[in-house]
Amino acid sequence: MKRQSFSADPDQFGFDSLLIEAETVNRQAALEKRFAHLPGTMDEALPVYRDIIKRHHAAMLAGNTETTLQLREEAHDLALRLNNGEPGxxxxxxxPGCMLERLTVADNGIVPLWGQTGSFIIEVQGMNVRIDMDGIFGIGSQYSPWMNFSVHAVHWNKPFLSETGYRSFMGLQAQLAPGLTPDIFASQVIDAHVQKELKGRLKAIEPRYRKK
Structure with a gap:
């Protein structure tokens, strides 16, 4: 008579639960090792993040792309540490990333350090424009050396870069140039855009976009 064989369900013995628990413990240990040098609370993290911004600003002014990107990675690790290693x-x-930016934003009207978010006004091509500068956590900041920024019209009844009173500049891939502060950088980018893309001709803001 042929014997009937049975395969035991590993979960009957709690094997699956043990494996999941072991995986969780191993993952937590790996995270602790990776982030051991970083603080785990926002109060402790803020001074560290401010120091990262200062060093990042110095690296940008020196035109040191390698150090700049390393510091952005360090800032992302800090935010991950505060988020228990989880994305988001x-x-x-x-x-965490949003809080770090918000708690270190430059005073309104003051040109921020490189890596610090801020809003300020400059004059370029005969326009007064408001610049909103992204910080270390801006889109693509781990890959593009220059910070993203957006430009807003100040005088809505005067010519501007677009018919909407708004223009963003993102993902600029040019090599870092030593000595450029955020305001000078924004001014040069806008000037080049007007000369090359707009052929020197600014655009009237359409009435439907004008602020009253």
Missing amino acids: ILAGPDA
């Missing part, structure tokens, strides 16, 4: 460091206003 920019998932909402209370996410």
Whole structure:
């Protein structure tokens, strides 16, 4: 008579649960090792992040791309540490990356350090424009050396870069140039855009976009 064989369900013995628990423990240990040098609370992290911004600003002014990108990676690791190693460091206003940026933003009207978010006004091509400068956690900042920024019209009844009173500049891949502060950089980018893309001709802002 042929014997009937049975395969035991590993979960009957709790093997699956043990494997999941072991995987969790191993993952946590790996995260602790990776982030051991970084603080785990926002109060402790803020001075560290401010120091990263200062060093990042110095690296940008020196035109040191390698150090600049390394410091951005360090800032992302800091936010990950605060988020227990989970993604979503920019998932909402209370996410670690968003909080770090918000708590270190430059005073309104003051040109920020490189890596610090801020809003300020410059004059370029006969226009007064407001610049909103991205910080270390801006889109693509781990790959593009220059910070993204957006430009807003100040005088809505005067010519501007677009018919909407708004223009963004993102993903600029030019090599870092030593000595450029955020305001000078923004001015040069806008000037080049007007000369090359707009052929020196600014555009009237359409009435439907004008602020009253």
